[in-house]
Amino acid sequence: MLGPELEAFEREWARLVGVPHAIGVANGMDALSLSLMSSKLEKGSEVITSPVTAAATVLAILRAGLVPVMADVDPGTGLLTPRTVERVLSNKTTAVLLVHLYGQVRGMEEWIQLCQAHQLQLFEDCAQSHLAEENGRSAGSFGLTGSFSFYPTKNLGGIGDSGMVTTQSPEIAENIRLLRNYGQRNRYIHEEIGLNSRLDEIQAAYLRLKLKSLESGNSKRRSVAQRYFNELDNPEIILLSPPSQRRAHVYHQFVVRAKNRDKLAKHLERCGIPSLIHYPTPIHRQPAFSGIVGVKDSLVHSEAFSESVLSIPCHPGMVASEIETVLNALNEFRS
Ligand SMILES: *Cc1c(COP(=O)(O)O)cnc(C)c1O
Numbered sequence: 001m002l003g004p005e006l007e008a009f010e011r012e013w014a015r016l017v018g019v020p021h022a023i024g025v026a027n028g029m030d031a032l033s034l035s036l037m038s039s040k041l042e043k044g045s046e047v048i049t050s051p052v053t054a055a056a057t058v059l060a061i062l063r064a065g066l067v068p069v070m071a072d073v074d075p076g077t078g079l080l081t082p083r084t085v086e087r088v089l090s091n092k093t094t095a096v097l098l099v100h101l102y103g104q105v106r107g108m109e110e111w112i113q114l115c116q117a118h119q120l121q122l123f124e125d126c127a128q129s130h131l132a133e134e135n136g137r138s139a140g141s142f143g144l145t146g147s148f149s150f151y152p153t154k155n156l157g158g159i160g161d162s163g164m165v166t167t168q169s170p171e172i173a174e175n176i177r178l179l180r181n182y183g184q185r186n187r188y189i190h191e192e193i194g195l196n197s198r199l200d201e202i203q204a205a206y207l208r209l210k211l212k213s214l215e216s217g218n219s220k221r222r223s224v225a226q227r228y229f230n231e232l233d234n235p236e237i238i239l240l241s242p243p244s245q246r247r248a249h250v251y252h253q254f255v256v257r258a259k260n261r262d263k264l265a266k267h268l269e270r271c272g273i274p275s276l277i278h279y280p281t282p283i284h285r286q287p288a289f290s291g292i293v294g295v296k297d298s299l300v301h302s303e304a305f306s307e308s309v310l311s312i313p314c315h316p317g318m319v320a321s322e323i324e325t326v327l328n329a330l331n332e333f334r335s
Pocket of ligand 1: 027028029030053054056057099125127128149150151161162163
């Protein structure tokens, strides 16, 4: 049910991100698909995105009746680059959907310029980048929309599914408010083919409470990451490029690369340290997506990324001794 807790949460989130409008929806994938649906891109036109992302990014493009086209990532960050996106532009391209992977926001000025030069809409997948900032501006305030997920594992996580769209555009905001509630503006008058994508009051109330510790949680994640950057010392383990500004990364994940990644994961497991792979299979290699998503250029860096990345523990609850246990295990690893 829509109600006052959600309205308050929307106001708070809009203010934090620095945009006039925030619209609560049922989950992060809906935030992405409603963003694309409300922007009225030509059906069947192409949206360029990254193959190193959650499936939801690409499912949302498909659900909006658009064609996902893959561009390669930078091996140092796992992010798309203007160069790799330019290589797959076509006269059918209408948008770029950037994924602020692992919590990083990078080079936004350049992305805005590229999209202006080619008359493309810019969308941001901010599911992992809550309150990451570049030059004082938050992720989710650069593009036509920012799409957030508050799935329990995200930096701001609920007790179930929910999501949010941020936008500067009053038209997009109004249209998403309509679409999330069966396409009705006034009760029982359906103006568009909408869906049920409401953010519940109980969820909004819980998220408002959790919101109080989001900023401190992000800064704890940054201090864990700083220790990894300072003290990781093993030629077999490669760090990703550090952010150019401290606030430009909120470390939803701390990711390292290793040629013998699977051995490293086993070694950590033996030391009692959990690790995960984000993501083991690039989108274009997934059974459901191969042949459906556009592949027009080599995706060699994305593939190498999937084979070598490992996400190591990095969360606000970590204490010094736990960070040291992880560091010791990583530094003693020999393949
Ligand atoms: C979590 C996530 C999503 C999807 O969010 P849901 O709330 O699970 O639908 C989309 N994109 C990225 C990058 C994510 O990490």
